[in-house]
Amino acid sequence: MPRVVITGLGMISALGRNVPESWASLAEGRPGIGPIEALDASNLKFKNGAEVRDFNPEEYSLKADYLDRFAQFAAVAAREAVKSSGVTFTPELGVRSAVITGSCVGGQNTQDTGFVELYGKKNPRVNPMTIPRTMANAGASAISTDFGIRGPVYTISTACSSSNHAMGQAFWLVRSGAIEVAITGGSEAPFSYGSLKAWEAMRVVSPEMCRPFSRDRKGLILGEGAGMLVLESMEHAQARGAEILGEIVGFGMSSDAGHITKPSAEGAAMAMEAAMRDAQVSPMEIGYINAHGTGTALNDATETQAIKLALGPQAKNVAVSSTKSMHGHALGGAGALEAVATVMALKNGVLPPTANFNEPDPECDLDVIANCARQQQVEYAMSNSFAFGGLNAVVVFRAFR
Amino acid sequence: MASKVIEIIAKQKRIPSDQVTIDSTFQELGLDSLDAVNILFELEGEFNISISDEEARKIKDVRQMVQGVNALIAEKKPA
Numbered sequence: 213m214p215r216v217v218i219t220g221l222g223m224i225s226a227l228g229r230n231v232p233e234s235w236a237s238l239a240e241g242r243p244g245i246g247p248i249e250a251l252d253a254s255n256l257k258f259k260n261g262a263e264v265r266d267f268n269p270e271e272y273s274l275k276a277d278y279l280d281r282f283a284q285f286a287a288v289a290a291r292e293a294v295k296s297s298g299v300t301f302t303p304e305l306g307v308r309s310a311v312i313t314g315s316c317v318g319g320q321n322t323q324d325t326g327f328v329e330l331y332g333k334k335n336p337r338v339n340p341m342t343i344p345r346t347m348a349n350a351g352a353s354a355i356s357t358d359f360g361i362r363g364p365v366y367t368i369s370t371a372c373s374s375s376n377h378a379m380g381q382a383f384w385l386v387r388s389g390a391i392e393v394a395i396t397g398g399s400e401a402p403f404s405y406g407s408l409k410a411w412e413a414m415r416v417v418s419p420e421m422c423r424p425f426s427r428d429r430k431g432l433i434l435g436e437g438a439g440m441l442v443l444e445s446m447e448h449a450q451a452r453g454a455e456i457l458g459e460i461v462g463f464g465m466s467s468d469a470g471h472i473t474k475p476s477a478e479g480a481a482m483a484m485e486a487a488m489r490d491a492q493v494s495p496m497e498i499g500y501i502n503a504h505g506t507g508t509a510l511n512d513a514t515e516t517q518a519i520k521l522a523l524g525p526q527a528k529n530v531a532v533s534s535t536k537s538m539h540g541h542a543l544g545g546a547g548a549l550e551a552v553a554t555v556m557a558l559k560n561g562v563l564p565p566t567a568n569f570n571e572p573d574p575e576c577d578l579d580v581i582a583n584c585a586r587q588q589q590v591e592y593a594m595s596n597s598f599a600f601g602g603l604n605a606v607v608v609f610r611a612f613r
Numbered sequence: 614m615a616s617k618v619i620e621i622i623a624k625q626k627r628i629p630s631d632q633v634t635i636d637s638t639f640q641e642l643g644l645d646s647l648d649a650v651n652i653l654f655e656l657e658g659e660f661n662i663s664i665s666d667e668e669a670r671k672i673k674d675v676r677q678m679v680q681g682v683n684a685l686i687a688e689k690k691p692a
Contacts, residue, residue, distance in 0.1 A: 341651065
């Protein structure tokens, strides 16, 4: 089977508007979490978020009027990824390329604005761009149009696992030889009042910080942004002399078939095991896990059990961190932000920490990288995503040396 | 009134309003169907009128649009 390499990365998040800015924050353990600025949070029980600051879509000459914030993020991150890859989508390559993105809620801001007009202001009409801006595939379509990519273009929506499912599909499509190049990742922009109120009602958002795996953790912090990867067959990348940043070697998925929101250790472990099988690696070879690590009491304890189930004795040796402590939980975009973090970690030999960590929790007795990044060369890393609805998706990355 | 219509069209196409005249056709201006729905939306809001799909389909240039809007505004006023 052809090897699938990563030749381009793009990221926009609370940590920065591009990969170098975001990586600098990740490597320094500097969170991008602060008081919510997108809207008046005085009627919300939580006040903090991980928002993209100083984002002006006009700077990117996007068709911004036609794109919700989530799709603008997708387009911006894809441009960075394509630029860094150096790939040129000729008409011939365009038909042999794919765009596969993840998003949980799509154009939530646009829909929320429309509802305010209808139900709040009793205005009988909504903006005519509401439908194309709200559709979850708007980001994928914008990227396809931007680069003339005319092969498989679609969006996967599996809540917080959306990006990992998307990247896994793209990986398999390239590995199978069905396509040559893929732009893949995900994006989210959940900072609308209606959406935040819904999260408030779930009672899983922290009233203060996000402290994954820490005994005093109080919940997740919502984030926004996009991550994008350019994947291609190693043959294609080498033929054009591209710099190879890393490799995807395995993808696994599973469903808990259980509770709609309560995670299952067995289900999560099944996805990790499937990903390792797909990658043909043993647990002993996994050196780092970028955890789902939302910072809720339940997720982090269950994920700890899952890692023990899947990795056996290696569970106590593997370095674990949750970068959601810095870029927040970007829902359908989360796996993509974490993929960029993981690829950069493997490439640079620097494992980003779990920020805001105060004290170990006996229920999360893993080797959690606390607060300061760790200098460590790792060959294989796993990135976990576990979604509401019990849907688990895990990607295995390899350092390219 | 005509200048307001022209202003709305120019804003949608992101072109200077002096490039839009009462004689401009939508084809000349390069207005696509998506531009059209946005312009109709703006006109409805600006003049507090309701433009039916049927009326909208018949309009092919700026003059017809101004006439159509004028007619709808006139209908609103009691004779």
